[in-house]
Amino acid sequence: MMKMVMRRMVFLVFVIFGVSLVTFILSHIIPGDPASMMAGQHASKQAVEHIRQQLGLDQPIWIQYVEYMKGLLSGDLGTSIRTQNPVIDDLANYFPATLELAIAAFIIAILIGIPLGIVSAVKKNQFWDHASRIFSISGVSIPVFFSGLIAILIFYGYLNWFPANGRIDMNINPPTRITSFYIIDSLLSGDMIALTSSLQHIVLPALVLSYAQLAIITRQVRASMLEVLSQEYVRTARANGIHGYNLLIRYALRNALVPTVTVIGTSFGALLGGAVVTETIFDWPGMGKYVVDSIAYLDFPAIMGFTLFISIGYVLINLMVDVTYFILNPQMKE
């Protein structure tokens, strides 16, 4: 297993290099001129020229690339044109909100998706199976912004059960900053008002974001449970009088989870894409909203910093998924 991890780490270095090359190329084929964008509409030619020199845009392209890579290696993603902060600081500021939302969505997807898949497989071709299949096919077909729209219309506009913007009520102070996760922080500091408010705020965006993942997990668990349940060892276990919970969870599910883990990993990219849209819809102050706001300003350091950050995260998650796969599947140990 160590060998596999090592090989993947080498690959990771290569991928990070490649990804940074792609983002560099992208930020240099911009049709607009970032220097004049930054200087503003009424700036003089000299001012624009000055900024261009400051940004190093008057240098030949390969020197710019060397500078860019030097910056990257020391954790410098450039300065955001919109907020005037270093991009890395901005991302660090917005990252916890995104992570909190993604984890919440992920937990919902697993907690509902796995049982639903099992029920669907056990009650194959019965009512619950059909219901859960329709539920999951809608999950992969519905765009995040449409499920978000329905959620807001019903649960905010009509029923008014949950708020639909931000992480916490405007009139409530965020909890003392410890982990930057509002829910955990308010628990740790015993701030019940902040806890209720932040829990209420996360419900709708987390549900909306989890739907696609949920659908994919349900589908995969159903398929692999059906496969596992028809295998000899399950039949033997049944013949030996093992049934119900024990048979399904301890004997069948463990093996059915192996392909599911891979599917969860590959669908994580979609979750990240979905997070961008979800945050925009629910005014969630995370990286996704940050990047969408930056796009309107043609703030390329911010956009490319975000893209690079997310891609590296994505590659790391896939590595974790592979390691989990090895742990779950002893056959792979050779």
Add this chain to the structure above:
Amino acid sequence: MINPQIVTEAKEKNTKTHPIWFKLKHNKMTTIGFLVLFLIVCLAILAPILTPYDPAKINVAEKFQGPSLQHLFGTDEVGRDILTRILFGARLSLGVGLLVIFVAACIGIFIGAVSGYFGGIIDQIIMRVMDMLLAFPTLILAMALTASLGPSLHNAMMAIAIVEIPIYVRLARSETLVLREKLFVKSAVVFGIKPIPIILKHIIPNAVSPVIIQATLDVGNAILMIATLGFLGLGAQPPTPEWGSMISTGWKYLLDYWWYPTFPGIFLFLTSGALNLIGDGVRDILDPKSNR
């Protein structure tokens, strides 16, 4: 005694030998998918005949009217008929989805065939570039690409095509690796035919079917991505009647005039749902494991 389970299993196996079309027809969900898609395609083609309104004509006097007999889905902020715009949007979404996947598949299959046929350093370079593209989450790479090229429908289409290419390259490459060793290809080489004509005439026609299947599975996805980019303001710009950008504009009026963003959303959902149902049917047939 014959075990009845063996008999039913044998029967099930027997049905698997029927032609693809027979199986597609006998899958209820797939049939529903085909029907819905057929309906949407008809609506899109017949759009100018079906509606008396102009999708672009502004009529401020009739703005924000709720659903009624004159305007089944109501009107938008400048009094355009929403149903009309949805129908014209269907033309755009379906057309763009097909076009993007067609372009991506054509480029992908060629690159993949070249990569697999020549092997060696060319193969290495091409596949590493593809790995690089696959390292990005698709929507986020498409966003970054469109942002760099400048927000417009054309650039969004180009970005999605680029994002989709690696899938086809991989598929075509693995097919080519098998075909390259076949006798008819080897004899073509012996006859002195140059590599590119071999790729075009002998490899690609034989590698095309898995690519076509993958392409049908991807059209729905491409339509969703175009709409998502439109929603984020990166794709089609208003006043183009594109579903994503209609929903984006309508979003501002969501709580007062719910019908404005809701109906385009329903159509988008139906279209991608229908394509997914069909895709599921196709996948069930090709992968007997999932067909239980």
